[in-house]
Amino acid sequence: MSEQSQRTDKHNDHGAANAPVGSGDPVSASKLGPDERERNWERLGSETFDVVIIGGGVVGAGAALDAVTRGLSVALIEARDIASGTSSRSSKLFHGGLRYLEMFEFGLVKEALAERELMLTKICPHLAKPVSFLYPLSKPVIERPYVAAGLIMYDTMGGARSVPRHKHLTRAGALRMVPAMKKDALVGGIRYYDGQVDDARHTLAVARTAAAYGAVVRTSTQVVEFVKEADRITGVKVRDVENGKETTVKGRVVINATGVWTDELQRLSGGRGRFKVRASKGVHLVVPRDKIPSESGIILKTEKSVLFVIPWKSHWIVGTTDTDWNLDLAHPAATKADIDYILDHVNTVLATPLTHADIEGVYAGLRPLLAGESEQSSKLSREHAVARVAPGLVAIAGGKYTTYRVMGADAVEAAAEDLPGRVNPSCTQDIPLIGADGYTALVNQADRLASEHGVHPYRVRHLLDRYGSRIHELFELAAQHPGEDGAPSPLLQPIAGAPEYLLAEALYAVTHEGALHLEDVLARRTRISIETSHRGTESAQQVAELIAPVLGWDAATTKEEIDGYIARVAAERKSQTEPDDESADEVRLQAPEIRDLLVSPVA
Template sequence: MANPPKLDGAYRSKAWERLRDNQFDVLVIGGGVTGAGVALDAATRGLSVALVEQRDFASGTSSRSSKLFHGGLRYLEQMNFALVREALKERELMLTSIAPHLVKPVSFLYPLTHRVWERPYVTAGLTLYDSMGGARSVPRHKQLTRSGALRMAPGIKRSALTGALLYYDAQADDARHTLTVVRTAAAYGATVLSSARVTGLKRAGERIVGATIEDVETGDTVDVSASVVINCTGVWTDEIQTLAGGRGRFHVRASKGVHIVVPRDRINSETGIILRTEKSVLFVIPWGTHWIVGTTDTDWELDKAHPAASEADIDYILEHVNTVLTVPLTHDDIQGVYAGLRPLLSGESDSTSQLSREHAVARPQPGLYSIAGGKYTTYRVMAEDAVDAAGEDLGGDLASSVTEHIPLVGAQGYHALVNQVERLARKRSLPVWRITHLLDRYGSMLDEVLALADDDPSLLEPLPGAEEYLKVEVVYGVTHEGALHLDDLLTRRTRISIETPDRGVASAEAAARLVAPHLGWDDERIATEVAAYTARVEAERESQKEQNDQEANAERIAAKDVRNLAVGRALT
């Protein structure tokens, strides 16, 4: 694999020229993990590929998940063994060869509350979980007495459990992982573009032969020709199918999942925790110096770009997690909140928690394919299935998928660098923990990141207001990772927006000034970006004080999308 191209302004300009001048085999709509996976799968089969995303890469569901690569214990209980086996195989591939720099093992305590039947029942499930999917890279589950469990998690009430089991899954920064899949696709020749909105689909009779794409930053449009268009837009799937002028073969229903983020010292535990609720499960997930607690699972029919967490959502999470904690969490403990939408295949059940997490691929008309449903963990399989299906319209012999054997950017050489962290830390006069932090975000691209500081050592200083990150990471976000706006940097290239008490407001101006020379921003544009980011944070805070979805949505959409500010159009 060649080194990935720098997704900077020069790349973006050339990418628009390629869209205008070339006929592509595959045009992928949607820059979440599924679309990124489809672009990578198609490119590594030797196809010419373009990927377009109307906002930022991973700006929807793929930056707002529980950040787990897991089989899904509750799907075992639903007897969906095929889905669990498939997901656990993918977890193993990520941990070992595809993305070991990004995907890491994580342990969970499963508290038992019934003395007789529950331990053998859960043990049977976890024994199956340990053995499915070729899992070898995480330890097998362990039996714990109540005393043993409380030694690992003193923050749990003694009365909340009779014993416990400890089992392992895996986790990753979802936004960073998705971006890395995008960059890997670009390294294999895919043309990738954010702020590129599909405004129409091109036809030749009943066949879809491309799309009209608008540059959200400038308002320019271009017609793109493609043999196949693959719709990977998640909760927007039905809208793209409507653009094609017809009904799809399936419909997608949005389920809102809300998570809260609290400081690590607020829950005294060495391990994550999984709790059963009357509706689903609740995870307490280690996240660096924080915990992520969630999630909810409720129908959502309002604004899809910016789903809002209400006070009722947050109260639900607090109520359930506090049933087991010795020191209850309060609203004052919460540093971050995020809400995402799961794209579920619509079914007859009224409960979103019962809708299918399996995926489906459909060909609503010649040249157009839609893929929806599924789990983040199985994105690679989803992508393979979508490209396999598209072979019907591509013609010729379609090569088989090879992504099972394709490491993501930064994976190759990662383990050797882990063994050299002390030397790397001395070389750059940085603490070992900083180098480890960087390796777990960039892998073997670490040298490329740090090289930006060769001529400006001040870039190795912490970012004001978010000292866990270095200034150089913000700059790298625009010089190599395609960030176009302040929100891209503080929400997805870093996770400052959910990891700091002020949700990134204190870092906003410093970050904007760091990247201004690279993005051509003057003082007025810096002020616009900072104001837009601050307004977004304030709108989210206000929405989280409202009791229902309608009122929360109204507060959230009061802060308009910064991507429309660039060309001075009415905000949408």
Template sequence: MPAAAASEPTGNAPGNGQTFLSPDQRRDAWQRLGNEQFDVIVIGGGIVGAGAALDAATRGLKVALVEARDFASGTSSRSSKMFHGGLRYLEQLEFGLVREALHERELSLTTLAPHLVKPLPFLFPLTNRWWERPYIAAGIFLYDQLGGAKSVPAQKHLTRSGALRLSPGLKRSSLVGGIRYYDTVVDDARHTMTVARTAAHYGAVVRTSTQVVALLREGDRVTGVRVRDSEDGEVTEVSGHVVVNATGVWTDEIQALSKQRGRFRVRASKGVHIVVPRDRVVSEVAIILRTEKSVLFVIPWGTHWIIGTTDTDWNLDLAHPAATKADIDYILGHVNKVLATPLTHDDIDGVYAGLRPLLAGESEETSKLSREHAVAVPSPGLVAIAGGKYTTYRVMAEDAIDAAAEFIPTRVAPSITEKVPLMGADGYFALVNQTGSVGSHYGLHPYRVRHLLDRYGSLIGEVLKLADDKPELLGPITDAPVYLKVEAAYAAAAEGALHLEDILARRMRISIEYPHRGVDCAREVAEVVAPILGWSAEDVDREVKTYQARVEAEVRSQTQPDDASADALRAAAPEARAEILEPVPLT
């Protein structure tokens, strides 16, 4: 039997942790939150909050991580899907940020998350015959020297014919040559969830649908949080030596609960991406294009391309930023300048919008705001972290817990997350070499096995074991055949998914990878997970209708001319988490 098949799902892990974020674990976590004293309470289940929980747990601290909605339900599921150094930041002379990000990229690519972070060749088309090649080449050379060319090849210069061999879909007139270089791609939502799950593995109490509605105090000292279950409205209080606010674009809202002014402000910048079928753009490599404001990426994503992004101020609903027709037209207009066969609205299978949490104050233009992060202590017992970029999450988390250590009465060990692979990383490379034998054991095509390995790594045995007594789970989802039914089951049984939206939009990417955006398979997936989540027939109907309403609202909003009208349509859709509230300060 291959090694992967020997993996058994278990409830407990070293450090009294949980390997499965299951319904049982969720009930247990609620009791623990209300009854135990924690060293660190982390608010926010995005990449920085998950990273902070992992950092603290692996230092031996007692940690609670609470998230109002789902892991990565905000910014961390709506990025450009790149774990990159930030080539464009060299022009802004942010050499330290680029060096730091490239170091983190290398760590994840080789050690921390090789099953989730993958190398990706890029083409930089050159449009000026004289000055651009030496200018861009110097920048990419510096990128390579700062750490970009360790586990990936260095840059390669191309003639126009050489560049067009890599990307035949480009107009011949759109370039005079090109430079090929390497970066990486990541499924951001799965990566964030895996970081949170790894924190739970090392002992953190991790719970989603758990909204902070107040900060608790003793005098001027923050001593914990009041939380409300976003599913049933139940309330409890959680005690901790220090609270870490890692809520991204919600930083100011959580800070307001303290009734004290924060040390910095966070400004939301909206970034929109479109998703088109792979055959619409003929290219063997990703493409990076300069625009008048920033850059535009064309990134391979399974059987699709992700194209984006925009960069505009957003002052409306933080939970559900809406893409407009103007945003989509902007992306199409820029990418069509270089494509031999232009894209149209009819080519688009998916659209998503996310909000970058930028530190306010440096510039009036969001595209020029710094991606450096900041850590502050706005009041005793409360640490806030914001800014930064996805790639540097581990450094941000380390800095946040270093600041939090001041309020913890026992000695706090230094960070060790540089040496802690995420769940699924250990054994991944060996299993890739066993793809054929794993497939033979389960009766799966090697393509399916590789797909699973690149999503679950060495946890593939846990996933497939769920089909031992239900072999029908090894069949594909009818209207989303890239995925197996067992993946939906595993999302509910082990990955903390509580609603259809969690599964179709984040554990799997059906909501952006199929023209129906998940509507056509919503009921099938709901019926797979219903026994695991304890759903009745009425619950299944409600989940399907809520998801359908979400998709309808998003699709309609994407036809609107401006943010206000798009937001009004999107915000009118029902919440999957019926008890979610606006935070209410203590009186």
């Protein structure tokens, strides 16, 4: 039997091991509940994997899916939570990057547009949706042909396949579309389309799809040491952050996909990297939808970068900033200066200015940019780099969220040099994420589903855009907790303080989606932490008490989770009143760390 056949057989065995006993459905292996977590710990310590991937962001998850669907055995390890870093704090767009045309990065734009098309049509149509933007023109005559030339190129390179082509508007037409704008802020406009996604849920879907095909996916699992034989990396020593247990994970090749932690992890391996990663902080504000009357998003050029006003359900996301960050990588803090910068720039075009009182949520994320090309972070390349930094160790960094699938494939290609035998080509361009299969038909059946389960049709459509065809698992979970006298399940009631979400979603987060802490549910499985003015504090107790039995929490642990979350929100609020990064970072770090990570270069 060939090496490749052995790997493929091993992969098939993994899929069977991860599926429920007697199940003939390999996709059922995507469940990431407490039982699967225990089983995966045993697998980490007892098997030798073709590929061990460190980092549960979108690139790490994408690499795991790419590798496992090539027939390789895969372990994906994350110290915190899936998408707990950059991949839950982006602008939430699948976009070509219109501004990169001005930097002559045509290859990056074309690649990103191709990926955007795949996401909208094949890979995750339940999660990715078209979104329109108005580009307001402020200068008569000269600006329109210049911007139009860029948008013609954008459309020609692949931007107008499943979305409409750009459209020119007069000032009156632009104001009808975006009545929120000042009349003197534009002389006309051009409307174009990009794609939008809930980044945290998408990253989770990628990771769960990798699990469905046989990958071991485990969070709260921190790499504390690299294992070597002579000069070769042969695995990693990991620690379960929740209970302190340690084990060694053997791997034929290790991929470092830790984003802004790339350099720290490289130092832990004892080697020198082939490139440096520079963290750039991006801050976004969330405001209610009625604060900006508009039928479309808005894109504005600033002196440093671009500013987006992005429709987000019953809210707007406004951002972003682009500044160097050299402090705590796990909890980047937004400052009053960051918030004022965004408000000042967006208010130059709004007839009714936004104020601090209008802000529901604030979040800050770090872009992992390749360093060394420019002193200005906004001009650093968003193209990615892959390097075999040592025998058995590959690193990947840079890039942008939209091109995660290409990055994952490139990382596995580089890792293949350390694997015996032939490795199959990447096929993720043809692999829909869990929930995509049957999604369109279910949208057409939304009224029937609503009637069957006693919920409003708009609620079903909302759930379909978050879970796709996995909505059936959500309803099955609710059915296990029936209401009294034939009433609908209490799990189909809204979460306290967060009417857009159901209690079933919070429970599903821990039974199927790997959430281990209250913060995981409120900040990533749902987006309650940024979509409500209380930022989740009014939901914390109800959600914590709901998930406590599944996670084995006693009363003291439940209280600790609630208190810890409330302290996190308080620290974030206070940090957002501080004038600079240093003081904001100091305040933010006063909140307790909910995961017991060791103090190390990758903690």
